[in-house]
Amino acid sequence: MKLKATIIWGVCMLTAQLSASVFSADVFSGYTLLKQETKEMQDDDFLNQGMATVEKGGKLFASIGKNGKSCETCHGQGGKKLDPKVIATYPVLNSKTQRPITLQQHIINEWTENLGNAPLKYESSDALALEAFVRNLARGQVVNVQTGGKMVPFFEQGKKLYEEARAGQLDMACASCHNLYPGLKLRAQVLSQGQSNGFPLYRLADGKVVGVQTRINQCFDQFRAEGYPFGSEENTLLELYMNARGNGLKIETPAVRF
Numbered sequence: 001m002k003l004k005a006t007i008i009w010g011v012c013m014l015t016a017q018l019s020a021s022v023f024s025a026d027v028f029s030g031y032t033l034l035k036q037e038t039k040e041m042q043d044d045d046f047l048n049q050g051m052a053t054v055e056k057g058g059k060l061f062a063s064i065g066k067n068g069k070s071c072e073t074c075h076g077q078g079g080k081k082l083d084p085k086v087i088a089t090y091p092v093l094n095s096k097t098q099r100p101i102t103l104q105q106h107i108i109n110e111w112t113e114n115l116g117n118a119p120l121k122y123e124s125s126d127a128l129a130l131e132a133f134v135r136n137l138a139r140g141q142v143v144n145v146q147t148g149g150k151m152v153p154f155f156e157q158g159k160k161l162y163e164e165a166r167a168g169q170l171d172m173a174c175a176s177c178h179n180l181y182p183g184l185k186l187r188a189q190v191l192s193q194g195q196s197n198g199f200p201l202y203r204l205a206d207g208k209v210v211g212v213q214t215r216i217n218q219c220f221d222q223f224r225a226e227g228y229p230f231g232s233e234e235n236t237l238l239e240l241y242m243n244a245r246g247n248g249l250k251i252e253t254p255a256v257r258f
C-alpha cells in the first residue's frame with residue numbers, strides 16, 4: 001500500500017513539475033500540444049487543408065450580390081482595405097443593438113444588408129468560408145478583445161457560462177477541463193486551454209473546417225450535455241469570453257487540430 005501511494009505521489013509531482021515548466025506562460029495556444037507533423041501541416045499553406053475553405057471564402061468575398069455589389073466593392077480586392085487589427089477585436093459591441101456581435105454574425109448581416117443576398121445560416125459552409133477568409137487576413141495578429149466599458153456585463157455573463165454553468169450527467173463546466181487540467185491526458189488527447197485563436201480551423205477528426213460554435217457543441221457532446229443553438233445569445237457570450245481569455249495569442253486561422 002505504502003509503495004503504491006509513494007509511486008502515485010511521485011507521478012503527481014513529476015506531472016506537476018512538467019506542467020510548471022511547459023506551461024509557464026499564462027495563455028497558450030492548442031498549437032503547442034500538436035504533434036510535429038500536425039504543426040507542419042498547419043504551417044504550410046500547401047499542406048493545410050483549411051486553406052481550401054479560405055480560398056472558397058475569397059471567391060464568395062468577390063462574388064457579386066443581388067444588388068450588384070460585392071464585399072470587394074467596399075473593402076477592396078482580396079479585402080486589402082480591411083484592418084487586421086480590427087478583425088482581431090471581435091466580438092465587438094454592435095452600435096445598433098448595444099450588444100456584442102461575433103465576426104461571423106457581422107459577416108452574415110453584411111451578406112444580406114449590403115449585398116442583398118438571401119440570409120446565410122450560422123455555421124453553414126458559406127458563412128464559415130467567409131469568416132475563415134476574413135480571419136485569415138488577420139493571421140499573426142494578436143487577439144485583442146475589449147472587455148471594459150459597456151462590454152463588462154457581457155464579459156461577466158460569458159465568464160459565468162464558461163466557469164459556472166455546469167451541465168449534463170457529468171455535471172461539468174468548460175472550466176472543469178480547460179482551466180483545471182490543461183496538460184492532462186484525456187483518452188488519446190492532451191487537454192489544452194480550449195483557446196479559440198485558430199478558428200475556423202480544420203479538424204482532422206471531422207475531415208472538415210469547423211467554427212468555434214461547432215467546437216463548443218462538440219465539447220458539450222463530449223460531456224454528454226446539450227449545447228446552445230448556433231448564433232444564440234449564450235454562444236455569443238461564450239465566444240466573447242473565450243476570445244478575450246485568449247487575448248495576447250496570435251490568430252492562427254486556419255489552424256489544424258485533431
Ligand code: HEC
Pocket residue numbers: 061069070071072073074075082083086087106107110111114115130134
Ligand atoms: C456598402 C459597403 C459595404 C459592403 C458591400 C460590405 N461592407 Fe463590410 N463594412 C462596411 C463598413 C462601412 C464597415 C465599418 C462599419 C461597421 O462596422 O459597420 C464594414 C465593416 C466590416 C468588417 C469589420 C471590420 C471593420 O473594419 O469594422 C468586416 C469583417 C466586414 N465589413 C466584412 C464584409 C464582408 C465579408 C462583406 C461581404 C459579405 C462586406 N463586409 C460587405 C461596408 C461594407
Ligand code: HEC
Pocket residue numbers: 029030031162172173174175176177178186189190191192193194195196198201212215216219220222223238242257
Ligand atoms: C470533459 C472535458 C472537457 C470539457 C468539460 C470541455 N472540453 Fe473543450 N476540449 C476537450 C478536449 C479533450 C479537447 C481536445 C484537446 C484540446 O485542445 O484540449 C477540447 C478542445 C476544445 C477546443 C479547441 C481548442 C483548440 O486549440 O482548437 C475548444 C475551443 C473547446 N474545447 C472549448 C470548450 C468549451 C467552450 C467548453 C464548455 C462548453 C468545453 N470545451 C468543455 C475537453 C473538454
